[in-house]
Amino acid sequence: MMKQFLFSCLALFLFQFGMAQSMVTGTLPQSEGRTYHIYLKPIEGLAEFGETMDVEADAQQRFAFELPIQEAGFYQLSIISMFADGNKANYNAVIYMKPKAKLFVPFLPKEAYGLASDAKQVKDGNNRLLLEAQESNLNQVRALFMADFEPQASKQQLQAFYSIADSLTKKSKAQRVVKDYVQLMAFNEYNANMYRMGMALKDPKDPQYAAFYQQPRHPKAYFNNPAILSLYTGISSMVNYLDLAVGIRPYSRRKDLNLLQKQVAILKQTVTHAEVVDQVVKRMLENYISGYRASDSFEADLQAFQGIANQLQQEELRHQVVADFENLRFTLKGADWVNLEFVQADLSKLKLDDLKGKYVFIDVWASWCVPCIKMIPHLKELEKAYEGKNITFVALSIDEDQEKWAKKRDELGLHGYQLWDASNTFAKLMNITGIPHYLLYDPAGKLIHYQAPAPNSAEIRKELDKLLAN
Structure with missing residues (x-):
């Protein structure tokens, strides 16, 4: 009798535990x-903190996630499709999950490699709205990419993002909270595409310029x-808005600090949410x-710069951006190099100070960088031309994956000083x-050129001939 009672209690516990789990399931096209590999990630600030979960679709191309959540929130659903011909395609969508909720999403094939949610088959009203809005936004973005840019007509096409959101939410x-998010996505799509398309407008004095950005x-x-x-x-659109507010074109990168201070002042007049202000600044x-x-x-x-950074309310952000700016000292002419330790091809360690006594030409590259690889033969020629001279050539990889660095290094037949910066610290400190x-240092480890001429240029040989003749 006691065993039966304990078994009943255990069964009840397991039943209640299972019921407490939110479920996200779906079916994918079979071909x-x-x-497929599927990921589910809580969106920071909009869902309970948790790790990204991932599963592979089963033989019937089904997937399932269990979410032990106590509060409702937004999640990023990502699906990577992998094909026998080596192609890959990514699908991303935002969903909204509540405790004990069950969400089923069927997916349909779209064009050769794509996916689309069959949103009308989704029973949950919150997620049907979210998925319909996102599919509609994607279709509108594609239409904008296909259309020729004409300020007035393009402006009307952009308005469709708001019309879609208004119609669906109504x-x-x-x-x-879900309707607000759909409206926010419409605003974001409108602005992201407006700033992208507006790059065709070159003259701020053109009457169409102001009208288009209204x-x-x-x-x-x-x-x-x-x-x-x-x-x-989201953040980049806010920065572009502030660019226009101070009379410069969107995506302007060359700003003086006085202009930046004006933008911060306008931002604070417009936005009162402290976290948003901090992230934009x-x-x-x-x-x-x-x-x-x-x-x-x-x-x-x-x-x-510190005067502006001091306006950041989060102390950690404030210290980080100031430290990043202070590191720019390493890029000044005559600055000592950063004496970091790197991994060599034979896995031994080497510090830059070990190379003192000769001029040092550093090529910062990576196995995935096509322009880098195209320049390697010229680097080899340059190294051969100055063989035996008072100069050392270094290829410094910033690959995240050591094996990929080693494989590409062997494919290219690279020898000499081959270094790997596993943490990418050198590039970060040097603001690369x-x-x-390319960088050039003197025998004492002091910077001569922060942006040295490329190995295939006449300028680098002229510079090296001059230095090595002394």
């Missing part, structure tokens, strides 16, 4: 040679929604760093935002 019985809906409410931080182009400061070239005005620029990137 020969196509397999007839939906979804929760307010916002049909005031952005203040959208900017103050912290969910905007979860959207891929952080992005603008990071953009400034990536476009900055250190000069004799560095110390004065640092002081002005694009590769290949």
